[in-house]
């Protein structure tokens with residue numbers, strides 16, 4: 001996926017230094033993005049309480065003295081109803097064959113259902129199967145008895161589906177419980193090898209993608225259920241404004257939120273433009289916090305009719 005940086009950086013590392021890729025899978029809302037953020041220690045993937053909002057394979061990199069773990073955050077596998085749905089599923093499957101470890105997120109506050117079984121069955125059928133770790137997420141939402149019952153059900157998947165968990169780890173990303181244990185477990189399953197990325201890189205996502213995701217996240221807050229799948233964000237231009245003193249930089253961002261129908265445009269803009277203004281303010285604060293530069297954000301709304309069903313539009317929007 002990426003060339004190792006090699007020993008040329010002059011940093012002393014233990015002989016058994018490990019490096020590799022992992023990704024989290026699981027039903028929508030299983031806590032994959034939140035876990036990625038907790039492990040990396042900085043917000044990089046979008047988390048929202050709306051299902052299926054993680055569209056891009058955003059990576060976070062965990063740097064440790066003994067290892068480098070590159071996390072890839074994939075969208076949830078779902079029943080495809082559109083071309084976009086099919087493409088998302090393809091992205092997920094391809095990612096699985098490229099990583100060393102797949103963490104299957106199974107939230108303790110939900111029983112293991114047909115969707116989970118289907119997912120693990122798909123993993124079992126891969127020709128090149130990565131190591132599998134079962135992650136019982138959101139342990140803060142259940143008592144010990146329920147967690148124990150859940151872990152038994154997780155274990156039972158081994159027999160019913162024909163896989164073997166390398167490990168089963170209960171974790172709460174929001175309460176920071178067992179996140180370190182999970183990191184150790186994932187690192188332990190990586191092959192020995194030099195770092196894949198230079199020190200200090202949190203994510204190799206281009207900044208424009210990150211900014212687009214942050215705007216999308218702000219836009220999704222508080223909108224009605226039917227809208228999330230229909231919003232995409234396109235950055236038309238982004239760059240540091242020229243002629244500013246070096247100690248007072250300003251990042252110009254020109255972006256459009258793209259919806260499928262005229263009627264959705266109204267929802268996104270809100271009464272007298274109030275929602276759009278809110279979204280802009282929230283997104284600007286987030287971009288500023290993450291990139292560390294004051295931001296001027298020009299945010300518009302565009303209608304691209306039925307973009308989810310149109311190959312040309314999907315390609316243009318980076319799917």
Ligand SMILES: Nc1nc2c(ncn2[C@@H]2O[C@H](COP(=O)(O)OP(=O)(O)OP(=O)(O)O)[C@@H](O)[C@H]2O)c(=O)[nH]1
Nearest residue numbers: 029030031032033034047048051052054138173174
């Ligand atoms: N109580 C609790 N809530 C959590 C935990 N982890 C995630 N959540 C919440 O669960 C919701 C979904 O979390 P995400 O991290 O966005 O889930 P996801 O699996 O990435 O979701 P998709 O992008 O839809 O696939 C959010 O509201 C999170 O705040 C946890 O450990 N405890």
